[in-house]
Structures are given as structure tokens and as C-alpha cells.
Amino acid sequence: MDIDPILLRAFVAVSETGGFTRAARRLNLTQPAVSHQIRRLEELLGRALIRRTTRRLTLTDDGEDLLLHAHGILAGLDALAQRFRPSPVSGVVRFGAPEAFMGERLPALLCQFSRAFPAVRLDVHVSTYLDLHTMIASEELDLAVVLSTAGREHGGIPLRRADFAWVAADNFLLSNGASLPLAFHPPNCINRLVGVAALEATSIDWHIAFTSPSEQGLRAAVRSGLAVAVLMRSDLGPDLRVLDGEYGLPALPSADFVLIRGRGTASPAACAFGKMLVAMESPAAPTETGI
Template sequence: MRNLDITTLRSFVAVAQSGGVTRASGFLNLTQSAVSMQIKRLEELLGLTLLDRSGRKIALTAAGEQLLAYARRMVTMNDEIFARLTDQDYEGELMLGVPHDIVYPVIPQVLQRFSVEYPRVKVQLLSSYTSNLKEQFRRGEIDVILTTESGLEEGGETLIDVPLRWIGAPGGSAWRQRPLRLAFCRFCLFRPGALGALDAAGLEWEMAVESDNDRTIEATVSADLAITAMLEGHAPPYLEHISTAGTDLPDLGTQRINLYGNSAKPEMVAQLQSMIRQGFGAF
């Protein structure tokens, strides 16, 4: 009788959801070689190829797509059994604040993992601007926050430095217009630096859209009516990076993704911070 191993299924689900072994290893807190070995073991047990490794990005084969639905159910059932039948050390509620533009792709997987390991701890996700999140954090209203900023304040740690890129519609031409048409939220922290870079480069610009809503900015840019600035790797799929090579657009440098945690709930906060750290470490 052959039995599927939950550990290998968990690794397979993590690779499928994150799109690669590197990110999956960060979420699972395992080495890349360990995750690769588990996937290989699963493929050998089933006698099937589950991952298509021929392209630049790992994709699921037809057999892998079929297995994924079963694997998710088995992993979920396994975790539910342990959550229901074993004592849980921690319970309570945490407030996590994250800027809108860096919620994906890391935070949903962190929330999923935390929910599995600490089912009695409720995590409330608040998405807002860095300036708002830092003010609420100072008042003790949020337990853990992520920020996007050029510096670092006392008590925080920098998880990663990410290039700031010009963003436009796929195949768009708005970046060629002069004056350059821009779309930014009023409280976007990237805005002053982007405008300063344009002024330093001697490029004329005009604010085509100014809004309090990120979706409004994204809709305007996707319609090729303006361009904006976002962190590399965090633009939605209906927008794309504009290369500065061969253009007069200035380089925007980098921004830090910082992590701050409140010591009022030390154990739970430390666990959530650890998972966020691992998630961005694999990004």
C-alpha cells in the first residue's frame, strides 16, 4: 500500500502557490534543496511529472494541476485535525498594517500560514499609507506594520531594498508625452522623490490625475493616460515596468520595506514578524 506524505504535499502546494522553489522554501522555513527533494520524492512516488521546468518560471503540468486540488484539501484537513485535537498555546487578536502596494504576493501567504499554526489568534489586516500606519503604530493601535520608506526609524528593521520603477500600460506610449503626464495618490511617499527626479532631469511634467484611491491611479495608468511609480515586483499584472534604458526618464533609486513590531504582545508579534521576514527573504 502506498501512502502520500503530508510534508511533501505541503511543499508541493507551497511551490504551486508561490510560483517557485525559492519563495516556497522561505515560507516553509526549509532549504531550497530540501523542498526540491520533497517534490522529486512525490513525483517518483506517483510516477508523474508534476512541475514543468522547461521555462524561466516553474509551471504545473496537467497532472500537477489535478493533484493541487487534492493536495490542498489533504493539507487543510491535516492542519484542522491538529488544531482541533491539540492544545493551542496562544489566542487573541493582532492588527497588521501593510501599505496597499506591497500586500501581494507575500502577505496572503503569511496570513494563511499564521492561521494554520495559530488558529486561535485572529489577524486583522489594515491597508493604508505608510504615514498613516506609522502614526497608528505610535498610538498603539497596530501591533505590526510594514512600511515603504527611504530611511529607517528606531525600533524597525529593513527587510529588503527594492528598486522604484516607472509604471505604465503594457505597450503604452504615455511615457513619451511631454509634458509627462503623471498619476499619483496625494499621500504617496514615492511622489516627492519621483517629482524631484524629473525636475533634476529637466523634464516637464503635469499631474494628470491626483486621487486618494489607488485603484483610480491604476485605472488611469492602465488606460495609458499617465504613468506612475511603484516598487519592482509589486505592480498589478495589467501594468508593466517602463525601462529607463534608451529614454530620458530618470532612475528612481530604491526604497526600503521596513518592519516594526509592538512589544506589548511579544510572543505572537515575534511569530508574525518571523513569518513576514521569511516571506520577504524569499521574495
């Protein structure tokens, strides 16, 4: 049995409006056209669906059952059409993020955005915070996630808080009088800037024992017990601990992941991606993001 969805829509309209004339207005059809569609549906099913009287219109038992099925069928068809409807948004979104922000949610978001906006090409750069600032300033990126320790990024939208901490392996030990070994990213990394700035205000003897542009490389050095690093409390994995006040280490500031954009008006594609990213990080935030 092949039931035309047009017939189901006419049936639902009649049942919801309570009459053929009102259903015809909703469907932008004539009343005879709606009556004809209902007769075709009843003939196809071999059942009476509607009781017609001079005062009111009611559904038969078969009509009530069909109405339940019709709602589900039409909802599924509408969802299918929405899923494969050509997106009016097209173009390229050049997006940058630091490795520490990637996690598991961002790759899922990239896939979700690609499915929702198949005509948009994503161009994603993973780099350091300061490099991302530079790329935004030079208009190499449309949007970027950076870390703000003072919250002064113009037009930046806060996404989530990041707390810096001195981190070491569970078995890390420092002999009395020994220089504190540190593992850092290259000089243009905010973790390094924060850590060095805090250390320079103390009398701690320290040295850089390991340098890596990779977050995984840094963590491997820390887990081995080779050095201490500045990481985020939220990113601690197994075999790592926070050195709260140990070895005279100073407190570190908090920061915010913020979404910034390039100068000028953002493209519709960039706006759509920015709103989806903000919604992922702050589901309760208003949908008007200012992107």
C-alpha cells in the same frame, strides 16, 4: 481491528531500545507493564512479533512489517494532535501593510497564521506607508510593513528590496514640448514623494493628471495611456513598460520593505506573527528576528 496507539508506542520503544527494561524507562512504565502491552498486541494481531532470547531481542518478519506501519501511524497521530492542540498564544495582533505589499503571499500567510494560532484575532489594516508610520507611533498597530528609502527605521527588520521605476503603457507617447502627465496616489504616499523629489531636481515640465488612493486605480490610468506613474519594477504587469531615461526622467532610488513594531514589549501573539512574516519573506534568515 482497533489497535490502541499505546500498544504501538510500546512496541516501537522496545524495538528501538532493544529491550523491555530500556523501553520501560523511556515510557516511564514498569518492565512488566511493557511486557503486558506487547503480549496484548501479539494476541490482538494473532502473530508473534518479537523473538526473545537470553542474549538479544529481534523482530519477526511480521514484527518488521508492523514496525513500518507503526511509525507511519504514530507520526500521523502526532501530526493530528499538533494540528488541533490548543494554542497557548492568544490575544489580538493589529497589523498594517501597504497595498503594494499584499500580493498573493500575504493573504496566504494570514490564513496560515489563523490556522496555527486559532485563539489569536488578526486585525489587518491596508493603508499608505506614512499612515502606517503614524498608526505605529500612536500605538494603533502592533506591527506594520513600511517602505524605507534610507533604512533608518528603528527596530525595523528588512524583508525585501523594492526598486522604484517610471512606468507607462506600451503605447504611451508624449508629444514634443508637452507637459508630462503623471498618475499619483494622494500626497501621503512614498511613491509620490519619491517621484516629485526626483522631478524637482530637473527642468521637466510635468503635471498631475490622475490621483487615486487605490493601486488598481493607478494602474488602470497608466494602462490606458493617460499618464506615467512611479511603481515598483517587481510589480509590472502586462502592457506596462519601464521608461529608462526616456523624456529626460531621472533615476529613482531603491527602497526596502521593513517590518516595524510599536513601542514597548511585543505580545507573544505579535512575536509569533512577526516571525512567521519574516520567515515567509526570508526563508533562510535566522529565526531570532528581534520582534
